[in-house]
Amino acid sequence: MHSPYPNQVIAFAGAHRIASGQLALVALKAKELLDRNDAATVLIFDDITSAQVEVDFRGSAEQVLQRLSSNEIHAAQTAKTVNSEELPRGPGRPKLGVIGREVTLLPRHWDWLNQQPGGASVALRKLVEDAKRQGEERDQIRRAQEYAYRFMSAMAGDLINFEEATRAFFAGDQERFAELSEPWQIDIRDHARRLAARAFAVEA
Incomplete structure (x- = not known):
């Protein structure tokens, strides 16, 4: 089906x-x-x-x-x-997937970029890629925490130890979270733990 x-x-x-x-x-x-x-x-x-x-x-x-x-x-x-819907064509190389957009920087920023190998465009792309790599793990944790908390707040918000359990969860304390969520109804508890495990796994 x-x-x-x-x-x-x-x-x-x-x-x-x-x-x-x-x-x-x-x-x-x-x-x-x-x-x-x-x-x-x-x-x-x-x-x-x-x-x-x-x-x-x-x-x-x-x-x-x-x-x-x-x-x-x-x-x-x-x-x-x-x-x-096509975006208005502008500067850049659309066949290569390059899109021209306006970037506003201070003169000292432009001076530094223009001194880099390949010029300002190459340097900016490298900076963006480096920032993405460095922030990827942080973003994965944030998303996993957001997804788990969304379920917990909907299904466990009125259950015993909810506030304490969520504090332990956001603190990355898996053992404490498991202890505090133990009294929850089994199906809610098990699914909440499964979602939470994704965040703990990224942090490990």
Whole structure:
């Protein structure tokens, strides 16, 4: 079965995980539960970013899947429209992927850049690449922390030790985080730990 959503997802009904995998399959599982119990509260999360994924469960299972497919078509059309819009041509070498943009610097900065091998453009590109490499690990930690906290605040915000656990998490104390999250409902706890482990792994 084709899923319109690019990432895997995970669904919870209250504190219990009910399904994970492709969105279409998870939506069907959630639909079955809601048909049995329309008072149930189902939340679906992107398995990587923890962003909540909205699904319209009205009507039959077939209608739910049709709407998912329609959303995919709309997203693809939107992406095609955006990608087809060309930027105004300016200085640079577009065939090589080089785009000319204005950069405002102080005279002493331009003097230093112009003295570098290859000139200002080459020096600027090297500086950007070096900064990207140096900041990559920091950015990976930040993103992993953001994704884990997004889920924890949505599902564990009212649970015991939440504030202390999140402080331990952001401090990089994996052992303390595991200890403080131990009383949480098992499905919430296990998924929160799995997400948190990504941040701890980058820091190690």
